[in-house]
Structure formats: C-alpha cells, structure tokens
Amino acid sequence: MKKEKKVNDTNLSIEELVSHLLEIISAYKDEIETPHPFDIAKELEKLRELDEEEYKSICKKMPSELLAETLCEMPNYVQEEISEVISEKKIANIVSKMDSDDASMLIYNIAQDHEDAAETILSKLDDEDKEVIEKLNSYEENVAGSHMQSELFSAKLDENIGLALKRLKQLKEIDELDNIFHAYLIDKDDKFIGTIGLEELILFEHSQSFDDIPKEKIKNYSCKDNDDISDVVETFTNYNLSALAVIDENEKLVGRITHDDIHDIIQEQNTKQIYSLAGVNDEAEHEEDIVIIGKNRAFWLGINLITAILASLVIGIFDSTIQSLVALAVLMPIVASMGGNAGTQTLTVTVRQMALGEISYTDAKKTIKKEVLISLVNGLLFAVVIGIIAFIWFSMPLLGVVIALSMVINLLSAGFFGAVIPIVLEKFDVDPAIGSTVILTTVTDVVGFFSFLGLATIILL
Amino acid sequence: MKKEKKVNDTNLSIEELVSHLLEIISAYKDEIETPHPFDIAKELEKLRELDEEEYKSICKKMPSELLAETLCEMPNYVQEEISEVISEKKIANIVSKMDSDDASMLIYNIAQDHEDAAETILSKLDDEDKEVIEKLNSYEENVAGSHMQSELFSAKLDENIGLALKRLKQLKEIDELDNIFHAYLIDKDDKFIGTIGLEELILFEHSQSFDDIPKEKIKNYSCKDNDDISDVVETFTNYNLSALAVIDENEKLVGRITHDDIHDIIQEQNTKQIYSLAGVNDEAEHEEDIVIIGKNRAFWLGINLITAILASLVIGIFDSTIQSLVALAVLMPIVASMGGNAGTQTLTVTVRQMALGEISYTDAKKTIKKEVLISLVNGLLFAVVIGIIAFIWFSMPLLGVVIALSMVINLLSAGFFGAVIPIVLEKFDVDPAIGSTVILTTVTDVVGFFSFLGLATIILL
Numbered sequence: 001m002k003k004e005k006k007v008n009d010t011n012l013s014i015e016e017l018v019s020h021l022l023e024i025i026s027a028y029k030d031e032i033e034t035p036h037p038f039d040i041a042k043e044l045e046k047l048r049e050l051d052e053e054e055y056k057s058i059c060k061k062m063p064s065e066l067l068a069e070t071l072c073e074m075p076n077y078v079q080e081e082i083s084e085v086i087s088e089k090k091i092a093n094i095v096s097k098m099d100s101d102d103a104s105m106l107i108y109n110i111a112q113d114h115e116d117a118a119e120t121i122l123s124k125l126d127d128e129d130k131e132v133i134e135k136l137n138s139y140e141e142n143v144a145g146s147h148m149q150s151e152l153f154s155a156k157l158d159e160n161i162g163l164a165l166k167r168l169k170q171l172k173e174i175d176e177l178d179n180i181f182h183a184y185l186i187d188k189d190d191k192f193i194g195t196i197g198l199e200e201l202i203l204f205e206h207s208q209s210f211d212d213i214p215k216e217k218i219k220n221y222s223c224k225d226n227d228d229i230s231d232v233v234e235t236f237t238n239y240n241l242s243a244l245a246v247i248d249e250n251e252k253l254v255g256r257i258t259h260d261d262i263h264d265i266i267q268e269q270n271t272k273q274i275y276s277l278a279g280v281n282d283e284a285e286h287e288e289d290i291v292i293i294g295k296n297r298a299f300w301l302g303i304n305l306i307t308a309i310l311a312s313l314v315i316g317i318f319d320s321t322i323q324s325l326v327a328l329a330v331l332m333p334i335v336a337s338m339g340g341n342a343g344t345q346t347l348t349v350t351v352r353q354m355a356l357g358e359i360s361y362t363d364a365k366k367t368i369k370k371e372v373l374i375s376l377v378n379g380l381l382f383a384v385v386i387g388i389i390a391f392i393w394f395s396m397p398l399l400g401v402v403i404a405l406s407m408v409i410n411l412l413s414a415g416f417f418g419a420v421i422p423i424v425l426e427k428f429d430v431d432p433a434i435g436s437t438v439i440l441t442t443v444t445d446v447v448g449f450f451s452f453l454g455l456a457t458i459i460l461l
Numbered sequence: 462m463k464k465e466k467k468v469n470d471t472n473l474s475i476e477e478l479v480s481h482l483l484e485i486i487s488a489y490k491d492e493i494e495t496p497h498p499f500d501i502a503k504e505l506e507k508l509r510e511l512d513e514e515e516y517k518s519i520c521k522k523m524p525s526e527l528l529a530e531t532l533c534e535m536p537n538y539v540q541e542e543i544s545e546v547i548s549e550k551k552i553a554n555i556v557s558k559m560d561s562d563d564a565s566m567l568i569y570n571i572a573q574d575h576e577d578a579a580e581t582i583l584s585k586l587d588d589e590d591k592e593v594i595e596k597l598n599s600y601e602e603n604v605a606g607s608h609m610q611s612e613l614f615s616a617k618l619d620e621n622i623g624l625a626l627k628r629l630k631q632l633k634e635i636d637e638l639d640n641i642f643h644a645y646l647i648d649k650d651d652k653f654i655g656t657i658g659l660e661e662l663i664l665f666e667h668s669q670s671f672d673d674i675p676k677e678k679i680k681n682y683s684c685k686d687n688d689d690i691s692d693v694v695e696t697f698t699n700y701n702l703s704a705l706a707v708i709d710e711n712e713k714l715v716g717r718i719t720h721d722d723i724h725d726i727i728q729e730q731n732t733k734q735i736y737s738l739a740g741v742n743d744e745a746e747h748e749e750d751i752v753i754i755g756k757n758r759a760f761w762l763g764i765n766l767i768t769a770i771l772a773s774l775v776i777g778i779f780d781s782t783i784q785s786l787v788a789l790a791v792l793m794p795i796v797a798s799m800g801g802n803a804g805t806q807t808l809t810v811t812v813r814q815m816a817l818g819e820i821s822y823t824d825a826k827k828t829i830k831k832e833v834l835i836s837l838v839n840g841l842l843f844a845v846v847i848g849i850i851a852f853i854w855f856s857m858p859l860l861g862v863v864i865a866l867s868m869v870i871n872l873l874s875a876g877f878f879g880a881v882i883p884i885v886l887e888k889f890d891v892d893p894a895i896g897s898t899v900i901l902t903t904v905t906d907v908v909g910f911f912s913f914l915g916l917a918t919i920i921l922l
Contacts, residue, residue: 033677038699169664180660181642181703198659199641203630216494237728238499240721242642242703259720260701266724267698270731271813277735278809279802285810294835297806301799301839305847308798312791319787326780329790330773333906336794337769338762341740345758348739349746352732374755378762386766445794 014054017047021058028066040066041073048078056085068094072102077288079109083117091117092124095133099178101149101261103129104136144232145225147265148246148255151177154184155210157193162206179260181242184253185210185218192245192253194218222247225254229265234357236262273355276433277348279304303438311336311445318453321461327394328456331403335452338382339410339444346371346418347440351432354422368419375415376408383407402459406452413447414440475515478508482519489527501527502534509539517546529555533563538749540570544578552578553585556594560639562610562722564590565597605693606686608726609707609716612638615645616671618654623667640721642703645714646671646679653706653714655679683708686715690726695818697723734816737894738809740765764899772797772906779914782922788855789917792864796913799843800871800905807832807879808901812893815883829880836876837869844868863920867913874908875901 012020021043028034048055059067059082067086071079071094083091091110095103111118122130132150139145153171155164164183171177183201185193196210200217222245223232235244236259246255272282279300284292315322315332322329350367353359359367383404391400421439422432473481482504489495509516520528520543528547532540532555544552552571556564572579583591593611600606614632616625625644632638644662646654657671661678683706684693697705697720707716729743736743740761745753776783776793783790811828814820820828844865852861882900883893 036700165663168660172660172664179701179703198663199629199633202626202659202663203633216492237724239497240640240724242640242720259703259724263698263701263720263724263727266727266731267817270727270735271817274731274735274738274809274813278738278805280806280810290831290835294838297803297835298839298842300806301802301843304802305795305799305843308795309850311798312795315791315794319791322790323784323787326784326790329783329787329793330776330780332790333776333794333797333910334766334769334773337772337902337906338766341762341765342758344739345741345761348735349741352735356728356732370751374751374758377755378759381759382762382766389770441798445798449794 012043012046014047014051017043017050018054018058021047022061025058025061025063025066028063034066037066037069038073040070044070045074045078059085064090064093065097068097068102071106072098076109076286079106080112080114082106083110083114083121088117088120089124092121095121096125096129099149099151100129100132100136100255101147104133107133108137139225142229143225144223144227144229144246144257145255147229147232147261148225148257150255152184152245152253152256153177153180153182154186154253157185157187157210160207160209161201161204164210165201165206179243179258181258182245183210184245184256186253190253191251192222192247194220195222195245221245223257224249230269232257233262233265233269269355273351273433276431276435277351277437279437300438303435304441307438307442307445310442311449314446314449315453318449318457321453321457325399325456325460327390327396327399328453331390331399332449332452334386335403335406335410336445336448338386338407339414339448340441342375342378342411343414343418343440343444344437346375346415347422347436350419350422351436354426354432364423367423368416371415371419372412373415375411375418379408379411379415382411396460398460399456402455403452405455406448409451410444410448414444417443473504473507475508475512478504478511479515479519482508483522486519486522486524486527489524495527498527498530499534501531505531506535506539520546525551525554526558529558529563532567533559537570537747540567541573541575543567544571544575544582549578549581550585553582556582557586557590560610560612561590561593561597561716562608565594568594569598600686603690604686605684605688605690605707605718606716608690608693608722609686609718611716613645613706613714613717614638614641614643615647615714618646618648618671621668621670622662622665625671626662626667640704640719642719644671645706645717647714651714652712653683653708655681656683656706682706684718685710691730693718694723694726694730730816734812734894737892737896738812738898740898761899764896765902768899768903768906771903772910775907775910776914779910779918782914782918786860786917786921788851788857788860789914792851792860793910793913795847796864796867796871797906797909799847799868800875800909801902803836803839803872804875804879804901804905805898807836807876808883808897811880811883812897815887815893825884828884829877832876832880833873834876836872836879840869840872840876843872857921859921860917863916864913866916867909870912871905871909875905878904 284296387404745757848865
C-alpha cells in the first residue's frame with residue numbers, strides 16, 4: 001500500500017516530529033506536494049501527546065488553509081480546545097476555508113467548553129458562512145441535516161449542460177467545490193427535481209440542456225433534513241449511493257451527504273452498539289477525563305450490583321438447602337454461567353440482525369422460535385454432559401438429574417429472553433442494545449439459581 | 462425519504478407479491494422505470510419465504526439482465542441455490558451481464574453446494590469472462606483481490622483527454638462501465654501511474670493529453686491485490702476515498718475497489734467483532750440450517766462449561782468454609798458477577814479501540830494504566846457499598862470487610878486482564894475479539910471466588 005509510514009506505529013522523537021512537521025509546512029508554502037491531511041493530523045496528535053508546547057507552536061506556524069484541512073481530521077477533543085491554542089481570528093479564517101459540515105462541527109466542538117470563543121469566531125465570519133453554520137448546528141445530532149454540507153453542484157433544469165460544466169470548472173478552480181459526484185437539478189423555485197451522475201453527464205452534448213436528459217437517467221433519491229440519520233444510512237447502504245440530496249420541508253434543496261460521512265456514522269453506530277451491549281457509554285469513553293469514563297461505567301456496574309443482589313436473595317431463600325448439601329453451592333454458578341452465555345449469544349445475534357435490517361418486526365416470531373429451538377437442543381446436550389459430570393463428581397445420581405433439569409430450564413429461558421428482550425425494547429422504541437444485557441443476565445441468574453436450588457430442595461431433601 | 466414502501470415492513474400476501482413482481486417484469490420489458498434492484502430483491506426474497514414454487518416461477522420469467530441486477534442484491538444462501546431454480550444456460554447469460562466482482566461472487570456461492578453446476582456455467586462463458594472470474598476467485602477471501610472488480614476506466618498517459626472521454630462515453634452506452642469516479646492512468650506497459658478524478662478531468666481542455674495534467678492533481682493511492690483487506694479498509698477510511706486502484710506484484714493495474722464494497726466489508730467486520738465477543742461465529746449464523754448455527758454456538762458453550770467447572774473447583778476447595786457459613790454461598794456470585802461486568806467493559810472498549818486504530822501497540826501501557834486506575838476507583842466505590850450491605854444483611858462486620866476486600870481485588874484484576882488479554886492476543890496475531898471474553902470471565906470467576914472464599918477462611922474462621 002503506497003502511503004506514508006504511519007507515525008502511530010513508529011517511535012519518532014519529539015525533535016523528529018517537530019522537524020518533519022516544519023518540513024511539511026515549508027513544502028506547503030512552496031506549493032510542493034504534502035502528505036494527506038490525515039497523516040499530518042496523526043503526527044500533530046502524537047506531538048500534542050508528547051509535548052504540548054511544541055504542538056501549540058507548530059499549530060501557530062501552520063498556514064490557515066493547511067491547518068483547516070488538518071483540523072478536520074483531528075478528534076473532537078482536540079478541536080474542543082483549539083481556541084486555547086490559536087487566536088480566534090485565525091480560527092475564523094480557518095473556518096471560512098472549511099466545508100460547511102466540517103466548519104459547523106468545529107464550531108460545535110469549540111462551543112462545548114468555550115462558548116464565548118465560539119461566539120467570537122462566529123461574529124468574525126461573513127454573514128453567509130455564519131448563517132450556514134448556525135443553520136447546520138441548529139439540527140439535532142441524529143437527523144440528516146446535522147451531517148450534511150451545503151456545498152454542492154446544482155443546476156437549473158433549463159440550463160445548458162456545457163455552461164453548467166463551465167460553472168463547475170470555475171467553482172472547482174477557486175476550491176469552492178470538492179468530491180462532486182452529481183449535479184443536483186432544481187426548478188425555478190429551487191425545488192429539488194433529481195440527480196444526474198457526473199459520469200452520465202459526459203454522455204450528453206454540451207449544447208443540450210438538462211431538460212433533454214432522458215428521465216430514466218435522473219434519479220430522485222433524496223432525504224429530508226429532519227429524517228433520522230439511521231434511515232439515511234439505510235438508504236445509502238441499500239442503494240449503494242455515493243451522495244444523497246437533502247431537502248427541506250418545502251422540497252427545497254438544502255445540502256448533500258456524501259458516502260464518507262455515512263462511513264463515519266456507520267462506525268459510530270457500531271461502536272455505540274458494541275459498547276451498549278457491554279454496559280459502556282460510547283460518548284463518555286471518548287472523553288479524555290478518566291473521571292467521566294469511570295462514572296459512566298460505575299452507573300452500569302451499579303445496576304449490575306442491584307441485579308446481582310437480586311440473584312443472591314434467590315440463593316438466600318434456599319440457605320438451609322445449601323447448608324445440608326454444600327455441593328449445591330459448588331455447582332450452582334455453572335447453571336447461571338451457562339444460561340448467561342447462551343442468552344448473550346442469542347441476544348447479540350438478535351440485536352445485530354435487527355440493526356442490519358435482517359430481522360423486521362414481522363419476523364419476530366420466527367426469530368424467537370429459532371432461538372428457542374437452538375437453546376432447547378443445546379440445553380439438552382449440556383444437561384446430559386453436566387448431569388454425568390455432577391453424578392461422577394459427587395457420586396449422587398439425583399444431583400445429576402437436578403442440575404440437568406435446571407440446565408435445560410435455564411438455557412431454554414436464556415434463548416427465549418435473549419430473543420424477546422431486544423424485540424420488546426425495539427417495539428417500545430428503546431435502543432435494544434442498551435441495558436438488554438443486564439436484564440438478560442438478571443433473568444438467567446434468577447432462573448438458574450431458582451430452578452437449580454428449587455429442584456434440589458424438592459428432589460434431594 | 463422518497464423510496465418505495467419497504468415490503469419487509471408490510472404484510473403483502475403471496476398474490477399481491479406475485480402480481481407486483483409480474484408488473485415489474487413487464488415494465489422492465491417495456492423499458493418503463495422499475496424499482497431499484499434492492500427493492501425487487503426484497504420482494505423476491507419475501508416471496509421465496511412464503512411460496513417457493515411461485516418464487517421459482519417468477520425467477521424463470523425475469524429477463525436475464527433484470528435477474529442479474531436483482532441477484533446481486535440477494536443474500537449468499539439465495540445465490541447458493543439459484544442453480545436449482547433456473548437453468549445453467551440462463552445463469553451463464555446472467556453472469557455475463559454482471560460486474561466481475563458480482564459474477565465471481567455468484568459463481569463462488571453456487572460452487573459451495575453445486576460444484577458441477579458452477580463448472581458448467583463457467584464453461585458456457587466466453588474465455589475472457591471465464592478467465593476474469595477464475596482469477597478473482599483464486600484470491601483468498603481476506604485480500605484486496607477478492608473484493609475488486611476488473612471493470613474500470615483506464616487511460617494511457619499520452620492519450621488525448623477528449624478521446625478518452627469519448628471512449629468512456631461509448632463504454633457507458635453499451636453498459637460496460639458503471640460507478641466511474643476516476644480515470645486510472647497507466648504507462649505503455651500497463652503499469653499504474655496514478656488516478657485523476659472525473660471531476661478534475663473536466664477542468665482540462667479536451668485537446669490536452671493526460672501528460673499535461675499537473676502532477677499534484679494526480680493521486681497515487683493504490684493497493685496490492687494481495688494486501689490484507691483490513692488495511693485497504695483503513696486506507697479508504699483515512700483518506701475518504703471513493704475508489705482505489707488495485708495493482709499486482711508487477712505494479713500492473715488489475716482492478717479497483719469501490720466505496721460501497723468497503724462499506725459492506727466494514728459491516729461484516731463489525732458483525733464479526735460483535736459476534737466474536739459474544740462467542741458466536743458470524744459465518745455459521747448466516748447459514749439457514751439451524752443445526753450448523755446450534756453446533757457453532759455449542760462449541761463456545763462447551764468452552765464456557767469447562768471454565769465454569771474450573772470456577773466450581775475453586776469453590777469446592779472451600780466447601781467446609783461454606784458449610785460453616787452459608788452466607789458466603791449467598792454472597793459469592795456478587796463478587797464474580799461484578800468482576801465479570803467490569804472486565805467486559807474494559808475488554809470491549811480495548812478491543813473496539815484497537816479495531817478502530819485508536820490504540821496502537823505503543824499505547825498499550827497507557828491503556829492498561831488507565832483501565833487499572835478506573836477499575837481501582839470503581840472497585841473501592843463498590844467495595845464500600847457492598848461491604849455495608851453485607852454487614853447490614855448478615856449483621857457481621859467482618860463479612861462486610863471480606864466482601865469489600867475481594868471486590869477491590871476482583872475489579873482490579875478485571876480491569877487489568879480486560880485490557881491485557883486483547884493486547885496480548887493481538888501481539889500474537891490472534892483476533893482479540895475471539896475467545897477473549899471466555900478467558901476474561903474465567904479469570905474474574907476464579908479470582909472472585911478464590912479471593913472471597915479464601916479471605917473468608919482466613920478472616921472469619
């Protein structure tokens with residue numbers, strides 16, 4: 001793969017990093033090719049970790065345009081504190097050179113801890129930039145509008161194709177537009193009509209107008225600015241789109257979302273899902289402050305403590321049974337653990353397949369049936385295995401029967417609840433990944449201990 | 462969002478599905494606009510579930526080109542059995558109309574259960590198609606080559622830009638090329654030189670040749686056909702690419718990978734990661750056969766059984782301690798459960814951040830330190846809480862001390878091992894998501910039971 005050796009993997013010293021970054025800056029000024037902003041950002045981030053003073057000094061030396069490109073590639077927590085590093089005037093200059101989505105994100109991040117600085121920066125922008133950024137930042141985070149950029153290539157339906165392409169050429173020459181995949185066609189009132197790919201456009205004579213393009217070449221995929229971003233991701237995935245027009249409630253074209261934005265959103269969604277299943281808050285984990293991370297984890301540990309005590313209360317009911325047969329205390333965690341594991345398997349598969357759109361609500365019954373069947377078969381299998389082991393270990397045939405029976409009961413309920421819990425949560429519009437693991441293990445612990453110790457009390461004593 | 466109402470969400474009857482699909486077929490024949498192949502595929506899949514005979518009959522009625530587009534959107538298990546539905550001759554016809562990556566995937570899927578059919582289909586193709594498909598299928602699944610398509614728009618460096626665009630126009634008119642983002646520039650020996658975006662190309666006069674394009678407009682990102690696909694995904698993500706050239710060991714341009722392929726690979730990687738953490742095999746879960754799914758889950762349940770027995774053996778050491786104080790049996794699962802949960806939090810965050818490239822091996826020490834610190838603080842917090850609860854519950858101050866001490870010990874080891882296990886696995890080139898959960902819970906169970914019951918034996922008896 002032709003790319004710069006990743007700084008992350010090497011152990012460049014502070015001096016080497018500084019001198020390399022200075023080289024990049026002077027190459028940029030001399031209009032010699034520089035590394036991709038992503039690679040510069042990586043080096044700068046590394047330097048920031050190793051020596052904050054040197055990092056600040058390099059940031060100050062970077063030309064606004066280069067710093068604009070680089071900042072876009074830096075994580076949120078670096079953007080949040082950039083107003084402590086360089087002047088608000090320079091940031092305003094940087095912001096004016098960014099695409100609107102990157103610019104609004106930067107302002108949003110700065111405003112997290114430095115609202116005054118964000119205000120000052122906004123006040124230094126020209127009215128148009130300011131308005132666009134304020135508009136984008138007015139959207140909720142989970143809607144299409146907050147992920148769109150207003151820079152796009154639009155054309156009126158009656159415009160001449162050749163003239164439109166000339167206009168695109170001019171816009172590109174002054175660096176106004178980038179990553180152009182389509183022309184977005186609009187009518188006289190700026191209402192969105194449809195999309196024509198750049199690669200299709202070259203099929204037509206420059207003397208033709210957009211009106212002359214056959215209807216089937218024009219795609220009318222679009223999303224509303226207030227559409228849930230998850231639906232937008234689905235549209236991108238299903239139809240393999242490169243970019244999607246965003247329209248407002250009056251069908252006016254207001255922006256576009258590109259595939260690389262979607263890509264980032266997908267990774268964020270996946271991180272959130274994985275973290276939620278483990279009782280971790282994805283936003284808190286991205287903070288640098290260890291106290292915030294710890295607090296958020298403590299929340300779920302606290303919930304887990306309550307459910308663990310619940311399970312202990314169940315055990316407490318049977319304390320005299322355990323007293324008369326300590327083997328029960330030795331074996332009982334096996335039943336609970338197997339139930340927890342089998343249930344987690346089912347839960348994870350169900351949550352994931354729902355997220356990927358592979359299970360819809362109408363398929364719910366089928367899913368539950370499948371999961372119950374699998375857990376029944378595996379329950380029987382491991383019932384026999386653990387039954388024999390318990391029998392041999394403690395030389396008590398009936399103890400084998402008790403643990404075997406409770407294994408079947410617990411794995412069966414694990415399969416059932418592992419599938420039902422996320423489906424029910426989804427029905428009530430709750431994210432099925434959040435909290436479902438805790439509910440599930442509560443069930444498998446309680447059912448596991450209760451069935452095992454209960455059956456032991458009935459059968460053995 | 463402007464799209465057809467999703468069939469998935471509605472409850473269309475078999476008759477309605479059949480009549481709608483027949484409408485689509487006749488619209489297609491009359492060259493009237495039809496839904497996106499994805500939506501047709503969804504309807505066809507639904508019909509297949511409800512009535513296999515009707516499904517087969519519709520497949521037979523679909524024109525090859527329409528079926529080719531639709532099949533690309535169908536899941537692997539539907540592709541695997543397509544040779545049971547329509548004739549090998551028609552499949553060969555379909556394959557010849559597909560992009561090379563889709564075609565090779567279809568042949569690969571058919572060959573899973575029907576190797577003879579796959580051979581017959583290949584033999585009916587023209588030599589060029591056959592060679593390309595065999596070449597693509599010769600790559601390992603985890604390398605770039607197996608995800609590329611050979612269809613691309615290349616141009617010799619000395620070619621005239623206007624003529625090249627005319628050539629692209631012709632190729633597009635006969636439907637040979639689609640999703641074109643770039644022209645790939647090659648030298649006389651077909652060696653890859655660089656990439657110029659279509660949107661950049663229009664900046665230049667048609668009378669110019671590619672030679673005249675300034676060097677900085679030409680990007681030289683590429684990957685080798687044998688590069689690991691994870692590295693390719695990283696390149697796409699880092700540099701926000703739309704497509705990437707694939708070259709062979711002689712630097713000859715052999716294909717390209719587009720962003721929608723990468724998108725699918727990312728989702729697959731994420732599914733694998735989530736499933737692995739839960740002890741589920743992602744490939745097995747995609748089988749329709751419930752026995753295969755059950756068997757694969759049983760494997761991890763079996764491993765879990767062994768580790769659960771290991772934990773029980775630890776409890777067994779202290780059976781006389783438990784006999785003399787049953788409260789220990791009641792409380793011991795709390796310590797183990799809290800350790801398991803805290804450890805899973807750490808493990809999940811570590812695995813995910815490693816996968817996203819946010820932790821590199823050099824950051825390992827920092828990560829471990831952070832995790833140990835968080836778990837120490839949370840350990841102390843929950844030690845106090847559970848200590849007081851145990852003291853009040855059983856009116857034994859020393860029992861409170863014992864459970865508090867073991868809580869600190871177990872949460873500390875949970876944090877340490879939750880971070881260390883994936884880092885060590887990664888160092889030995891083992892996927893840190895696979896098996897790490899089982900290893901971790903073994904540690905937290907054993908440490909939890911041993912520290913709690915051990916301390917109880919020393920302090921209480």
